Amino acid sequence: MQPHLATSRPDTPWLPVLAALLGLAVAVRRPAPIPALLLALLSTAGADPLGVMEPALAAILLTAYTVGTVSERATAAAVAIGCAVLLCAGFAVAERLLALDSQGGPVPSVIGVLAGIAVGQATATRRQLLVALKERALRAELALEEEARRRVAEERMHIAREVHDLVAHHISVVNVQAGVAAHLLRERPEAAGEALGHVRTAARTVLDELGAVLDVLRGSGDPRAPLEPLPGLADLDRLIDSFGGAGLRVDRTVSGAPRSCPPAVDLCAYRILQESLTNARKYGRGRAKVTMSYTDQELTINVRNECADARERDVPGTGHGLIGMRERIASVGGTLVAGPAPAGEFAVLARLPLDGSHLTDGNRDDPSVAR
Structure with a gap:
């Protein structure tokens, strides 16, 4: 039984070398994705005759996926086409010139390259879409906040103008009539009553109009609140x-x-x-x-x-x-x-x-x- 096992196993001295090449390809796939993919493809030259294509295909899928995630669409397409051509040419040369016996041919490796790059591109596109959606949501939120600040500033200006217009005229009247009353109190005290009446009327008007403005700002729901038309x-x-x-x-x-x-x-x-x-x-x-x-x-x-x-x-x-x-x-x-x-x-x-x-x-x- 022992001789049968010896003849069924591949040439074992090459397995550590193949494993080292595949491990190196996987290890350097992030800093150097395209060289890592080429190294994984090169490893298939030894993996196919030895009948251990599964580890090589796994390395090809992983390195091709990394190439797809980090490359632009045009670059990824060029790499995929180049790798397919390289694999087909390499297997043809190996079979005709070197007389190596290929068990699966270039098809599994080509499929592995194309599938890995395609999945990597899809993942990269999805990531870019998520980033774009987050940026759009952030811009929309900032725009809403800016619009809210603008509306608050405009409303403050509206209120300031309204209060100024309500108060300025009547306070001017109060100022003038108070001066008149002060003058009359010294010379004709009996005539100061009319000026003081104007002061009282203007002051009452200011208080009433400011009260109406405050009712509006507070959102008063009192049905008895005055609803006088604007002037x-x-x-x-x-x-x-x-x-x-x-x-x-x-x-x-x-x-x-x-x-x-x-x-x-x-x-x-x-x-x-x-x-x-x-x-x-x-x-x-x-x-x-x-x-x-x-x-x-x-x-x-x-x-x-x-x-x-x-x-x-x-x-x-x-x-x-x-x-x-x-x-x-x-x-x-x-x-x-x-x-x-x-x-x-x-x-x-x-x-x-x-x-x-x-x-x-x-x-x-x-x-x-x-x-």
Whole structure:
């Protein structure tokens, strides 16, 4: 029985060499994938005649898989084709010139190379897809966070403009009437009551309007909360009267046929007039001229006043009020020019579109656009 076993086993002195070559190919497949694959293919020259192709095929599959995972598609295809040609040519040379007896031929090795590279390419593609999806998700998350920050910043600016417009005019009235009352208390105490009444009315108005703003910000669900409409050009007479009570004479001229306009534009026009007249009362000589011109496409508002101090005339657009006016007008698609004018005047010129073409259907009737 012993002689039979000896004749059935392959030539054992070559097995350690073959094992060393296959082990080396597997060991260096990551730093040098293509040389490792070529080394594994070279090992088949000894593995096939010895009848031990299984370890060689395992090494070919593993090294080919590594080549597929780390190579570009064109490189992987070139390596696969080159290895197939090399295997076919090598086996043909071995059979014809060296007279080696091939048991399986090049087909198993070629299939091993092609299958390993194909699976490696599929794995690499899947990894790249996962990386791309993660990057896209990260960009989307960052975009959402940036959009949230932008909306918060815009809302803060809206609130700041609204509070400024609500408070500035009435506080100016309080300041003027308090000064009048202080003067009358010294000379005609009995006449100071009217000025103090104006102070009380303006202060109450400020408190009521600020309370309404706070109710909106808090999301108050109280059905008794006031739901007064926002001001517009229909309230212009009352606005001018309030400035008259504060000592500012307003001369108004209207040309063209007044026409209705989108609520956002209506509120914007009112706030522009309110802020312009507030500045005229604070820095002017007690008189302002308002010119309003209507056309089919736009409303032009021109407010002019003489400056009590020439230095105020030379510093246009530095206050929060003018910044707020520019932001309001930009939100409805209009334009604003504010600055020194001839004859020592300060002028505010606003042009507001009346057709609402700049507004989307969702905000055409939303006055908060102009806030």
